[in-house]
Amino acid sequence: MGLQLQMLGTGSAFAKNYYNNNALLYDGTFTLLIDCGVTAPHALHRLGMSFNDIDAVLITHIHADHVGGLEELAFKTKFTFKRKMILYITEELAHSLWEHTLKGGLYQEGEISSLDDIFEVRFLQPLNPQSLTELITVELLPTNHIPGKASYSLYINESIFYSSDMTFEPSLLLNLVQERGCRTIFHECQLSGPGEVHTTLQELLTLPEDIQKITYLMHYADDKDDYLHQTGDLTFLEQNLIYEL
Numbered sequence: 001m002g003l004q005l006q007m008l009g010t011g012s013a014f015a016k017n018y019y020n021n022n023a024l025l026y027d028g029t030f031t032l033l034i035d036c037g038v039t040a041p042h043a044l045h046r047l048g049m050s051f052n053d054i055d056a057v058l059i060t061h062i063h064a065d066h067v068g069g070l071e072e073l074a075f076k077t078k079f080t081f082k083r084k085m086i087l088y089i090t091e092e093l094a095h096s097l098w099e100h101t102l103k104g105g106l107y108q109e110g111e112i113s114s115l116d117d118i119f120e121v122r123f124l125q126p127l128n129p130q131s132l133t134e135l136i137t138v139e140l141l142p143t144n145h146i147p148g149k150a151s152y153s154l155y156i157n158e159s160i161f162y163s164s165d166m167t168f169e170p171s172l173l174l175n176l177v178q179e180r181g182c183r184t185i186f187h188e189c190q191l192s193g194p195g196e197v198h199t200t201l202q203e204l205l206t207l208p209e210d211i212q213k214i215t216y217l218m219h220y221a222d223d224k225d226d227y228l229h230q231t232g233d234l235t236f237l238e239q240n241l242i243y244e245l
């Protein structure tokens with residue numbers, strides 16, 4: 001069996017009809033959660049799952065729709081399930097995640113004073129493909145999102161690009177497809193308005209037809225259905241469906 005992808009949600013940060021853009025990547029025996037936003041606990045619950053069904057979590061960047069569910073994950077894994085989940089993250093993000101995001105809620109004298117008290121932390125180095133399991137290799141690609149804020153897209157198994165939140169970077173996409181064998185792209189997409197910190201649908205529609213045909217749109221707003229016939233050769237990714245990769 002190959003890998004499977006199931007989105008817990010495909011919504012933008014402020015979408016209300018879709019859960020946060022978080023994914024489950026299955027390799028048959030191992031389940032990786034890619035980002036864990038505010039809505040992740042509820043989205044998992046709706047699928048009949050809990051954090052105990054997940055082996056590891058990987059964080060692309062620090063915004064609430066990508067890390068806001070980690071406090072619940074931490075408390076549940078530590079005090080209910082009494083286990084440590086693997087956390088894949090860069091050193092830079094790990095520092096910020098603890099100091100600026102989680103410490104306020106999780107700190108407990110004698111119990112929790114660092115990420116290591118919650119997680120089995122495994123650092124990922126950008127631009128260095130690393131095997132997470134026998135079947136999953138991930139390379140973190142630094143991509144631009146917010147000025148001064150680290151954000152990493154994923155290149156999975158030298159064939160699948162999974163964008164973090166990012167501004168449009170056509171040269172990266174062309175390079176991955178033409179030089180590195182990329183055959184599927186999962187890309188965040190802002191449907192209307194100027195991109196600024198995201199990639200717009202209008203920008204993605206400038207990609208060559210062959211790249212559009214392998215590109216799936218995610219991280220979209222509640223008015224997605226208004227755009228069903230305006231996406232050229234691009235396809236909307238749907239939350240909950242299981243995609244064979």
Ligand SMILES: Nc1ccn([C@@H]2O[C@@H]3COP(=O)(O)O[C@H]3[C@H]2O)c(=O)n1
Pocket residue numbers: 012013014063064065146165196197
């Ligand atoms: N300069 C910024 C910064 C943030 N934002 C909005 O805040 C959201 C945070 O999560 P996100 O998914 O990165 O999307 C961001 C923008 O909607 C924005 O619109 N402009």
Ligand SMILES: [Zn+2]
Pocket residue numbers: 012013021063065066165219
């Ligand atoms: Zn986001």
Ligand SMILES: [Zn+2]
Pocket residue numbers: 061062063145165
């Ligand atoms: Zn973001």
